Amino acid sequence: MSIDVLIFPIEGRFAGRDIAAMFGEYASETEYGLLVEYEEDEDCSLFFTLDEAGTTDSFCVNRPCGDERLCEALFAFLRDHATQRST
Numbered sequence: 754m755s756i757d758v759l760i761f762p763i764e765g766r767f768a769g770r771d772i773a774a775m776f777g778e779y780a781s782e783t784e785y786g787l788l789v790e791y792e793e794d795e796d797c798s799l800f801f802t803l804d805e806a807g808t809t810d811s812f813c814v815n816r817p818c819g820d821e822r823l824c825e826a827l828f829a830f831l832r833d834h835a836t837q838r839s840t
Contacts, residue, residue, distance in 0.1 A: 758814040760831070766808035767834060772801065775830040779822070786812065795820040 773780050773787060780787045783798070790796040801812035817823055 755816050758817055758827075759811060760814070760827075761811045762834070766804075766810050767801075767812065769801070769803045769807045769809060771830070771834055772799065772809075772812055775826045789818075789823065791818065791820040791822055794818075795823075797823065 773782070776787065776789045779791055780789050780799075782788075785798070786801045787799040788796060789799065795818040797818045798815040799812055800815060801809045803809050814823075814827070
């Protein structure tokens with residue numbers, strides 16, 4: 754079984770650089786978004802497509818791992834970015 758977490762802003766768009774920044778050194782770019790690896794068996798993928806301005810209207814966390822740092826990063830991101838408009 755697999756779980757996906759879909760994240761949408763209330764208004765506006767998310768900047769791709771902000772999505773990557775929430776995970777810092779634990780994130781690496783992939784063809785479809787990011788791979789977030791905390792430990793050997795604690796990883797997940799983020800899927801999103803950026804427009805020409807480097808923004809997206811949503812992203813998907815595929816198979817979220819059980820590492821608390823993932824939850825903390827997502828919570829902080831939503832607290833700081835969910836209602837901000839990208840420029």
